[in-house]
Amino acid sequence: MPELHTVYIGKKPTMNYVLAVVTQFNSGSGEVTVKARGRSISRAVDVAEIVRNRFVPGSKVRDVRISTEKLTGEDGRTASVSSIEILLTKQDGPQRGVRGPRPTGPGDGQARP
């Protein structure tokens, strides 16, 4: 799988990564992969869900893979860390730009960081 169009999730605010994914889609990518490890996995799911629900109409989650990566430290010890890859795809359709459909209902929750 090409490593192009991959957004790696770290510890910055969630919306930074949402913007990175939206920028990829708006520059013509049909697929963007969101990757994270360890505690950032939750944030990766938030990013994918926010992109899909609010910013890129016609996008969907095509695949989610989880795995374990072995990291070796300087002292030679290995540690296992969980990782996730979320493949987002965008169906062809009218380009609507960054603004997504307005959330319906009262008080769209901002619970996600």
Place this chain on the structure above:
Amino acid sequence: MPELHTVYIGKKPTMNYVLAVVTQFNSGSGEVTVKARGRSISRAVDVAEIVRNRFVPGSKVRDVRISTEKLTGEDGRTASVSSIEILLTKQDGPQRGVRGPRPTGPGDGQARP
């Protein structure tokens, strides 16, 4: 999908949930779903990976779904929260109990009747 054989991940230590999943498999379940919301999503992935790699030989991740749930608080405001469902399945085979797979080698005992 039946809600049987579902383990909900919260804020307890990861190994508590690993034990819950292993217990389900050892009591005869062929499928166990691991569910989590919000910050517990990372822990859910850890649980699935630890079960698969260390405790239940022949188990695998058959599906991972992510979604957004709307929660309504007492004040009527709604908040969106990401969620994950990881479907683990175990292939039929000799029941080996909680101990992990033997070291591989010639004649690795994965033979099925």
